[in-house]
Amino acid sequence: MTSHKTTQTMKPATAAKKLGVYLQATPAEFQDGVVTRNELNALQADPPAWLQDLRRNGPHPRPVVASKLGVSIAGLARGGITDPLTTEQIDALKDEMPEWLRRERATQAEVRKEAARIKEKQAKEPEQGA
Numbered sequence: 001m002t003s004h005k006t007t008q009t010m011k012p013a014t015a016a017k018k019l020g021v022y023l024q025a026t027p028a029e030f031q032d033g034v035v036t037r038n039e040l041n042a043l044q045a046d047p048p049a050w051l052q053d054l055r056r057n058g059p060h061p062r063p064v065v066a067s068k069l070g071v072s073i074a075g076l077a078r079g080g081i082t083d084p085l086t087t088e089q090i091d092a093l094k095d096e097m098p099e100w101l102r103r104e105r106a107t108q109a110e111v112r113k114e115a116a117r118i119k120e121k122q123a124k125e126p127e128q129g130a
Contacts, residue, residue, distance in 0.1 A: 008037040015040055021054045022061045022084045059084035069093065072111075075104035
């Protein structure tokens with residue numbers, strides 16, 4: 001009995017998410033096909049011009065927008081940002097620094113600080129029990 005190694009494929013939406021790009025901004029042939037694991041690895045290792053351009057200029061999906069602005073995805077929604085943004089739009093928001101962005105960045109900083117405090121506390125607990 002021989003085992004066949006099937007090629008692992010994924011939907012374009014999954015591949016776009018793994019590549020950190022907005023699916024609707026990708027070329028039609030990318031959106032309409034399936035992507036194999038090898039194709040995804042090749043795109044990550046040696047990105048074509050269209051992928052480099054999307055990563056540099058956008059439009060960017062919400063997780064990337066949130067990361068570039070230093071806020072959570074929920075914070076974006078609270079700020080009224082529901083659509084993908086280009087790098088230029090993100091830079092303009094950073095320059096403008098609206099009140100919601102200031103508030104969400106502060107909230108995110110507190111969340112990170114609390115997560116670091118908990119992680120540090122958990123790291124010390126096993127030492128104390130020994």
